[in-house]
Amino acid sequence: MATKPSPMNRREQGLALVLVLSLVGVILSMLAEVLFESEVVSRASIGERDRAKAEMAAVTGAQLALFFVDLEAQVEFLKGNEGIPPGIKAGIDAMTKTLEDQLGGRSLSQILNDFPIGSQGFETIEDFAQLNLSKLADEKLIAALNAVPGYFVVKVSDESQKLNLNFLADRSLSKHMRNALIRVFSLPQEREFLDSLGYSPERLASNMQDYIDTDNKDSMESSDELSPYTQAKFTHTAKNGPLESLEELRRVPGFHIDEIYRVFSPYFTVWPMQADKEQWNIDKAPNELVAALTTPPENEVNDPLMDRLEDRLAAGEKFGQDKNRRNFKEFFKEGGVSDKTTEEILRWLAGFQSSVYKIVVRGVSNQVERVFELVAVFEEESVDDATTGKKEDENNNQNNENEGTPQNETEGSTAEENNNENDENKDEKKKAIKKGKIRVVYQRFR
Ligand SMILES: [Ca+2]
Secondary structure (H helix, E strand, O other): OOOOOOOOOOHHHHHHHHHHHHHHHHHHHHHHHHHHHOOOOOOOOHHHHHHHHHHHHHHHHHHHHHHHHHHHHHHHHHHOEEEEEHHHHHHHHHHHHHHHHHHOOHHHHHHEEEOEEOHHHHHHHHHHHOOOOOOOOHHHHHHHHOOHHHHHEEEEEEEEHHHHHHHHOOOHHHHHHHHHHHHHOOOOHHHEEEEEEOOOOOHHHHHHHHHOOOOOOOOOOOEEOOOOHHHHOOOOOOEEEEOOOOHHHHHHOOOOOOHHHHHHHHEEOOOOOOOOOOOOOOOOOOHHHHHHHHOOOOOOOOOHHHHHHHHHHOOOOOOOOOOOHHHHHHHHHOOOOOOOHHHHHHHEEEEEOOOEEEEEEEEEEEEEEEEEEEHHHHEEEEOOOOOOEEEOOOOHHHHHHOOOOOOOHHHHHHHHHHHHOHHHHHHHHHHHOOEEEEEEEEEOOO
């Protein structure tokens, strides 16, 4: 389904690059303040000094990783941005192609992974990635990299490919997330595995929901939600709030069993804690997870669907290329999937863009090691709408034109402004160039 970028002139190519550069510049200058000022203080003893240096290395590494994450997210975002003139869009496509060729199939945000980087950091990476990045990066970042004490090792993961358990904390998403979880646990093998440990798919999904949802009722039976906790001999009870780390999942009855936690937790994330619809990037999600979510409970994953998923992966096809989700719906229909629950799970949870990244950096100085981790979320920014001069609501994003996308209820605050223009201006709104920005939502030293 990949379309060849149309030929374009040099000027447009230049424009595309300038656009990316200016966006990245703005973001980096904001991030510089957040990160460089934090955590590193002068300390007296030598041990403390190495500790401070290790922290400095880790924070610098995190800054570098953020730069790459941001670059990747910006490029992805611009690709899906309907407001961009075709020429510039072609430029971005061409640039993406160059990146893909030079990175040999790796994603930009992940080229740093597991690669010890010291004070020759940036040059090494440029050699490694065969990209001239010093033109893009902020001077402050390059200076910090050249002065990094010791070294750091970065690990970036794309959290959008996983299911966010905190979908369960959102009123409009929890039902669909619950259905999704039941499906993950209900494939014949998984069901058997859980059964051998005394849990049913429905029980496990309910325990997760009840831990997070704010009421005290058991979502499966007409009783309070306490008995799974008593059975698991827990001294704690449901938190009735979102999960703050993946490890916290172990406090949910069932997930205190190591095997269960080990098998399923790699498919889950808790970021962002304030989950929003369509944040699960189905284009990056592992096939087995997509297959599980689109297979009704107790059915085997059907062969036509599995074949289609594998072909799609091999061909590098992306659902996100079709903004109207038409290909997307057809794809599953032709794969033999057509039930209402599947349709709802996909409509509410699945999107086509990665927006959540976890960065874990080990900083090392004189054998003293410090680990810094952060989570960054890429968000659509309010936009100066050239056609009306007003700010566009965050929720009023490119999904607006998607038939049946449930978002009208969140539009209340701007309804007055938009009321009469919703239909007439839809086309014009589509043309406004949207911007995105990356925001650190969580950071700490382990
Ligand atoms: Ca509850």
